[in-house]
Amino acid sequence: MSEPLIPDSTTPLTPSGNLRRRQVVSRITEGAATGAAVVALAALVLVLWTLVSRGAGVISLDFLLKGYPEGVGPMVLGTVAISIYATAMAMPIGVLVALYISEYSGAKGARTLKLALDLLNGLPSIILGLFAFIFIVKAQEKQSGFAGAVALAIIELPLIARGSQEVLQLVPKHLREASEALGVARWRTVLTVILPSAIGGIVTSTVLAVARAAGETAPLILTTSAFDPKSFSINPFEAMPNVPTWIYKVSEEGSVEGINEAWGMSLVLVFIILVTALGARALLARSKRKLSSS
């Protein structure tokens, strides 16, 4: 049967044959891509839902503040303290590295340093645990919060340095030039013009790095896991209680009460991490926008 030479102009145009096949293929792949996004979201929702539904009942003020076994106060305090120690080490070095890249190194030096930072960022955290173990724990023959903090600092360093460097690069050239034109020395320009205008971005990069490091478990298991869960301790020269290793420990033991506790602690940890990460991200986007528009 042959089709009429002049198609009936009253029927709507519908694709047929090859074009139809191509459109069907395109639809299917569009559906698959949407499905992939749904799958990832479903995983996130499932995990968060489990945390909330099983952890919310456990959490109370006593749970967060009291010592073991009524609560997990020492672990919470220890995690906060270790994060602070790690950041106190990583932040100055990270910012200085970023300054070196943006102010002093040539293009070649910048490439080398960025590569080094990326490599550092790519190191598995368990490797850094092994490093802190042999470098500090074994040398001193005892576990310490300090060793854990050093490992976390190495995790934070590349994140802070890369983040700060990106913000520093956005500092408008005319600010720098104006300062130089006034005859201000380089170091004064850096301290009074460049750093202040980038400080927002630097701080938020640091917060993001802390959020990443706060949940790290692998380095802490090797460096500060043999602690007393009853005692509140922020002394970095002995093993400090901390949330991640405690979650790991009770999940390995597998008792019902322990698992319940673990859900409670996980909910607290995830809540803190997600809130800080989301907040910092929004602030970072804002300060970057401000810098590039000025």
Add this chain to the structure above:
Amino acid sequence: MSASASAAPRIAGRGAGVSNLRKRGDRFGDRAMYGICLLAALLAIGTIFLVGYEIVHGAIPAIEKFGLGFVTSTNWQPNFGEFGAGVLLFGTAVTSGFALLLGGPIAIAIGLFLTLLAPKSVAAVIGPLVELLAAIPSVILGLWGLVVLAPFLQEHVEPFLHDKLGFIPIFGAPQTTGLSVFTASLILTIMVIPIIASITCDLFRSVPPELQDGAAALGATRWEVVRGIVLPTTSSGVIAACILGLGRALGEAIAVSQVIGAGSTIDWNLFAPGSTLAAQIALQFPGALTELHQAALFYCGVILLVIGLVANLIAGWIGRRFSYSGAVNW
């Protein structure tokens, strides 16, 4: 980059009225600033070498005793002082490979969805949510895998796959606990997806819209634009992103050690327990009694370190060497 890229800092010209003291102070300040920054940069680079040196140093007893045979030997018996990483390498390859095969396409599809399909407002919500998946600490993902995912897989998914596809050896009989290579692989898949997705998203966004519009104007369907324009221009970056994801999966210790079940044999059955290099360190290091046992775990660390560094270098190299200009920016 600033105007003066020269190594030594120079001092800006001064007016006649500036005192000598101030001038000297500035000269000192400039030197000090440069010195401190250089020191920090050297420290960052030195850290990598120090980490590498210390890990190899810790592994020396095992390297001397077992040599390269450690890599192929499948004998891991701490009580008899016999160590070989064959089983662990196998487990590492299977779990990471599985995670990449399943997670890679999903992540790339998410990247396409976020950049090409989703309306801006939807993408602005879903993009950060996918990245949040990366913010969940591995120990919590592992806990979830242990308590929720593993029993579910063991009761529902594994028997189903075994029934329908049991003729393929990898879908063998389910074990009693659900702690298996399969569970570990799925957890790793969840961890790999946000990493690859966020990089590919940036890549796809960098594809010039003129090219895509041109193809669409010639009558290409959306999928044909992706196949003909988007993927070819970004393929090298996508591969680099996958390698970075693989590097992450290879080195994950905690979550894997919680759900893989600490097996000690090579088993093609995905539903059997196994172990990986990183998980073995997390599982056994705190309880390692002999020097040799510790050294053997350090040897695992050396292998992990080498694989990790090589993966990162390759990813960086591919990104620079083959990238559509400006496409790769990490």
